[in-house]
Amino acid sequence: MPETNAAGQRELTFAQAIREALAEEMRRDKTVCIMGEDVAEAGTPFKVLSGLLEEFGKERVLDTPISEAGFTGLAVGAAMTGMRPVVDIMFGDFITLTMDQMVNQAAKIHYMSGGAWKVPMVMRTTLGATRRSAAQHSQSLHAWFCHVPGLKVVLPSTPYDAKGLLKAAIRDENPVVFFEDKMMYKLKGAVPEGDYTVPLGAADVKRVGEDITLVATSSMVQVALGAATLLEEIGISAEVVDPRTLWPLDEKTLIESAKKTSRAIVLDEGYERYGVTAELASVIATGAFYDLDAPVKRMGAMHVPIPFSPPLEDATVPTEQTVFEAARTLCGR
Amino acid sequence: MTSATQPGEVLNDVALWLRMYTNMVAVRLFETQVNELYTRALMPGLAHLYIGEEAVAVGVCEALERSDYITSTHRGHGHCLAKGASPDRMFAELLGKEAGYCKGKGGSMHIADPATGNLGANAIVCGSAGIATGAAFSAKHLGTGRVSVCFFGEGALGQGILYEVMNLAELFKLPVIYVCENNLYTEYTHYSETTAGDILSRATAFGLLAATVDGQDVRAVYEAAHILIERARSGVGPGFLLCNTYRYHGHHVGDINREYYRSKKEEQRWKNERDPIANFAKWLMDQKVADKTKLDAIEAEFADEMRKAVEFAVAAPYPVHREVGEDVYA
Ligand SMILES: Cc1ncc(C[n+]2csc(CCOP(=O)(O)OP(=O)(O)O)c2C)c(N)n1
Numbered sequence: 001m002p003e004t005n006a007a008g009q010r011e012l013t014f015a016q017a018i019r020e021a022l023a024e025e026m027r028r029d030k031t032v033c034i035m036g037e038d039v040a041e042a043g044t045p046f047k048v049l050s051g052l053l054e055e056f057g058k059e060r061v062l063d064t065p066i067s068e069a070g071f072t073g074l075a076v077g078a079a080m081t082g083m084r085p086v087v088d089i090m091f092g093d094f095i096t097l098t099m100d101q102m103v104n105q106a107a108k109i110h111y112m113s114g115g116a117w118k119v120p121m122v123m124r125t126t127l128g129a130t131r132r133s134a135a136q137h138s139q140s141l142h143a144w145f146c147h148v149p150g151l152k153v154v155l156p157s158t159p160y161d162a163k164g165l166l167k168a169a170i171r172d173e174n175p176v177v178f179f180e181d182k183m184m185y186k187l188k189g190a191v192p193e194g195d196y197t198v199p200l201g202a203a204d205v206k207r208v209g210e211d212i213t214l215v216a217t218s219s220m221v222q223v224a225l226g227a228a229t230l231l232e233e234i235g236i237s238a239e240v241v242d243p244r245t246l247w248p249l250d251e252k253t254l255i256e257s258a259k260k261t262s263r264a265i266v267l268d269e270g271y272e273r274y275g276v277t278a279e280l281a282s283v284i285a286t287g288a289f290y291d292l293d294a295p296v297k298r299m300g301a302m303h304v305p306i307p308f309s310p311p312l313e314d315a316t317v318p319t320e321q322t323v324f325e326a327a328r329t330l331c332g333r
Numbered sequence: 334m335t336s337a338t339q340p341g342e343v344l345n346d347v348a349l350w351l352r353m354y355t356n357m358v359a360v361r362l363f364e365t366q367v368n369e370l371y372t373r374a375l376m377p378g379l380a381h382l383y384i385g386e387e388a389v390a391v392g393v394c395e396a397l398e399r400s401d402y403i404t405s406t407h408r409g410h411g412h413c414l415a416k417g418a419s420p421d422r423m424f425a426e427l428l429g430k431e432a433g434y435c436k437g438k439g440g441s442m443h444i445a446d447p448a449t450g451n452l453g454a455n456a457i458v459c460g461s462a463g464i465a466t467g468a469a470f471s472a473k474h475l476g477t478g479r480v481s482v483c484f485f486g487e488g489a490l491g492q493g494i495l496y497e498v499m500n501l502a503e504l505f506k507l508p509v510i511y512v513c514e515n516n517l518y519t520e521y522t523h524y525s526e527t528t529a530g531d532i533l534s535r536a537t538a539f540g541l542l543a544a545t546v547d548g549q550d551v552r553a554v555y556e557a558a559h560i561l562i563e564r565a566r567s568g569v570g571p572g573f574l575l576c577n578t579y580r581y582h583g584h585h586v587g588d589i590n591r592e593y594y595r596s597k598k599e600e601q602r603w604k605n606e607r608d609p610i611a612n613f614a615k616w617l618m619d620q621k622v623a624d625k626t627k628l629d630a631i632e633a634e635f636a637d638e639m640r641k642a643v644e645f646a647v648a649a650p651y652p653v654h655r656e657v658g659e660d661v662y663a
Pocket of ligand 1: 037066068090094097381407408456457458459485486487488489516518519520584
């Protein structure tokens, strides 16, 4: 049951917000269907989809074999010919199996056909480490898709954004990859009832500040907000900006924030090397060049396969504490 | 754990039967401890228990030499043990400790051990089909006489790579056996909902020699595996062994409420009527190979060994911080 917060707003978990977006879109548009492993009766291992089978039936909530390449390809063809499929790739690590379908097919069909065909599909998948799931179940590989023209990449960080962005993604005429942080499914936040969308390509300032900008995506937004609280205690005012979609990218909001604060750290749980942080840092370094008082700092996952052992795994991703330290250093304190 | 048949060793069946019994008991006791570790919140993450399926790993590995290769799955503890891994280092790995088989970096789903020919457990469904086939390729080209066994759950039948490598294996006449453990469920879905047509003919279509066995009968598994393995070793070509079996526990240790995908009655029926260890014990006693006292003694001995192995792992230190950046490149 949804809860109400102090301000009288309805609260949902991140998982409930996703489910509500899907349910509303499926009610609105009969061509929307869901496909993936254990999505029906089981409602996915994370129980994100529970209840959808009961409302929409087996024709629209389809359990597939463990055939990621096959059902992703099927979704591409179905999207080209009148459906709006939402495919579920349980762990982001398994996107590797769908790569030809997404990169060589879905991403290029509109362009290669001179605009004749379009592929309005969504791939929902996950990212994030620290679940003690080891190297093949812990990666954050969203940068791979950002590299490919023709794909849109969405990374919600709150229940509100999750619902609005997913609805926008489903209505988009292009293939959209939608990454959910596995550790965030139980995060609660205000979510309005009924229809609204969050446009793809609009960043959001999650916290207003004056001294330093923390640009953070997905799982790193909560980390940045935590670090901002620690920074406030030592008199540093941090602004937290969430791009929400990596492509299209709201460069303007990022640059304006950095111009205002004159310092920026970019945080993303994907690998730091050749990763999302490199692109965002470059956007800021170029756009805010004359206003910066320090080089833009990047923080992402360590360049190692994610280890199983807890003390090792914890060392691979930025934490409130490491972000706090980095911000303090950048501010010369 | 008792080692597999050594080359040249003259076997009488009694020794083989008792070894298989012992190894099945060891796997079950190991897994029972894993479940304990999870319930006592001593193990990070999750584990996929092999309880109920012991006869498959034990029967197949009994037909292998120590130097032969295996690849394993997310439900891999049974394969690793049956191939000769030692419980203490396995528990250490499950707890993320330095003394583990992978220095704690792999965990439950990634145990690998070159000394016993274990190329590694794999958390990607069907992720090791290529690797197992490649090991068979090198065995053939280097003339080592080794055979490679690829264990996988029936869920892996959904992956295209399986069909690509079976085709390659037959074309190249590679000494590899694909062992399909059909425990009836993928994660939370009955296999009949995800598997069209006939399983065995997927292999025979490529020309592999394929067989089905009762995966709860360790002697049947051993005999079928032995035939396919020796045929492959002699260069005739690859094989496919379908073992019908059942997992007693959830998909993983945290999968407790299972009624929405299978009934308690069904689980109970398998446990009561089809248990590979109880049924084999009864057969051994009927044959007068062993009496209850002897079988109980085997169990007591291994229960004790497993407890000690757990104590070792719990007390063992975590890897030092510097270890996180080691082993990324060779
Ligand atoms: C490529 C890939 N897709 C999905 C998963 C998630 N997953 C892990 S185990 C599993 C079911 C496997 O079923 P099966 O192969 O029959 O093995 P069992 O668990 O029954 O032993 C799934 C879907 C995965 N690990 N890898």
